[in-house]
Amino acid sequence: MERNFFEEDHDLFREVAREFNNREIAPKYADWDRNHMMPRSMWTAAGEQGLLGLAVPEDFGGMGMTDYRFRAVMDEEFARSNHLAVGLALHLHDDMVLPHLLAYGSDELKERWLPPMVSGEKVTSVAWTEPGAGSDLRGVRTKAVREGDDYLISGQKTFIGNGISGDASLVLARTDGSTGRGSAKSFSLFMVEKAEGYSTGKQLDKMGLKASDTAELFFDNVRVPASNLVGEEGNGLRYVTEQLPQGRLAIAVASSAVARAVFDATVTYTKERNAFGERVVDFQNSRFALADIRTEVEVTESYVDQAMLAFNEGKLDAASASQAKLWASERVKSITDRCLQLHGGYGYILEYPVAQAYLASRLLTIFGGTSEIMRETIGRDIAR
Structure with a gap:
C-alpha cells in the first residue's frame, strides 16, 4: 500500500x-x-x-x-x-x-x-522519575522550598536521559510542603541548571540504546532563582498532563519508524540468505511471517500518521495519544522479535542491526509511560 x-x-x-x-x-x-x-x-x-x-x-x-x-x-x-x-x-x-x-x-x-x-549550546533532560515514583508522579518526593527570591531544591531522580551530558533539567518538585502522595496542586516545574548541589550519580548500563547516557540525579539544596519556575506554582502536574500527547506521539512515531526499518532490512536479508539450497524468503513460513509483519507495519504507519495529523490540528488528546503509543510500541516489540527469528543465529549477533533494534525497541513500551499506564488512561476515557 x-x-x-x-x-x-x-x-x-x-x-x-x-x-x-x-x-x-x-x-x-x-x-x-x-x-x-x-x-x-x-x-x-x-x-x-x-x-x-x-x-x-x-x-x-x-x-x-x-x-x-x-x-x-x-x-x-x-x-x-x-x-x-x-x-x-x-x-x-x-x-x-x-x-x-x-x-x-x-x-x-x-x-x-x-x-x-x-x-545545541544547551542540552536538557526531563527529571520527573524517582526511585519510588515512576509512572505515579504524585509520589514524587523531591521538594522545592521558597527562600526569598530563590527556591532550594532537594531530592533524587533516576532513569534520566541526557542526565550526564545535559546542562540542565526540567524538574518536577513538590512545593506545598506535603508528604505522602501529593495532590494535583502539590507540584511545580523548574528549569534547573547544573550548579552547587546538583550532581549526577553513576551512568546506568542499559540493555540497549547505549549511545545515549542515562543516569541518576541528586539535588542537595540547589539554589534556583524563582524566575526559573515554569508557569505558576502548583500547576506542574497539570502542565505535565497537558503536554503528554506530544511526548507519547513522539514514542509512537519512533516505534513506527523502527518497525518499518527492521522489516525492510529483514526482507533484504531473507532474499540474500540461502538455506537448504533456497532463499529464506522462498520458504512458505518465511513468506507468511513477512506477510503478517508487513500488514502490521502498514497498519501502524497509517494509525500513527493519523495521530500526527490530529496533533497538527490541535486535536490529539491524551487517550488518543496513549492509544497510538500503546499500539505502535507493542507492535515494534513483537515485530523486532519475529524479524530477529527470521535472521536465525545471525539475528542474535549484535553486529546485525536487527539485534540492536531488538534491544532498543524494548524500551518503547516502558519509556514515557508503560503500556499498563496507557491502558489505564484509555480505560478511564472509555469509562467516563
Whole structure:
C-alpha cells in the first residue's frame, strides 16, 4: 500500500536529515555506543543543521515548523541507520522540555533558554522519575522550598536521559510542603541548571540504546532563582498532563519508524540468505511471517500518521495519544522479535542491526509511560 503522507517540503527536509545522519552520526556512532555517550559536537552540529527545536518560533532562533511530520522524517532516517539512541535523546530535548517552555514559560525564560536549546549550546533532560515514583508522579518526593527570591531544591531522580551530558533539567518538585502522595496542586516545574548541589550519580548500563547516557540525579539544596519556575506554582502536574500527547506521539512515531526499518532490512536479508539450497524468503513460513509483519507495519504507519495529523490540528488528546503509543510500541516489540527469528543465529549477533533494534525497541513500551499506564488512561476515557 502506497503511503501518501509526506509532501515536497518534507522530502527536502529528509535530504538534510539524511546528509546529517551520514556525515555526523554514522562514522562515529559505534564509538558513542562503546562510550555510552554522545559528544556535544553532535548537538551543536544538529543545531547548525536546523534539526533542533523545530517548533520554536523564529523570534527565538527556531524555524517555527509545527508540522510534526518533519520530526517524523528525522526519526525515519535515524531508524533506517539504527541510530535510535540519537532520535530519543533529541525527543527528550524537543518533545519533553521545549513544549513546557513554549506553553508556560515566561518571556524571560524563553529568551534565556530557547535560543541555546535550538543551537545545541544547551542540552536538557526531563527529571520527573524517582526511585519510588515512576509512572505515579504524585509520589514524587523531591521538594522545592521558597527562600526569598530563590527556591532550594532537594531530592533524587533516576532513569534520566541526557542526565550526564545535559546542562540542565526540567524538574518536577513538590512545593506545598506535603508528604505522602501529593495532590494535583502539590507540584511545580523548574528549569534547573547544573550548579552547587546538583550532581549526577553513576551512568546506568542499559540493555540497549547505549549511545545515549542515562543516569541518576541528586539535588542537595540547589539554589534556583524563582524566575526559573515554569508557569505558576502548583500547576506542574497539570502542565505535565497537558503536554503528554506530544511526548507519547513522539514514542509512537519512533516505534513506527523502527518497525518499518527492521522489516525492510529483514526482507533484504531473507532474499540474500540461502538455506537448504533456497532463499529464506522462498520458504512458505518465511513468506507468511513477512506477510503478517508487513500488514502490521502498514497498519501502524497509517494509525500513527493519523495521530500526527490530529496533533497538527490541535486535536490529539491524551487517550488518543496513549492509544497510538500503546499500539505502535507493542507492535515494534513483537515485530523486532519475529524479524530477529527470521535472521536465525545471525539475528542474535549484535553486529546485525536487527539485534540492536531488538534491544532498543524494548524500551518503547516502558519509556514515557508503560503500556499498563496507557491502558489505564484509555480505560478511564472509555469509562467516563
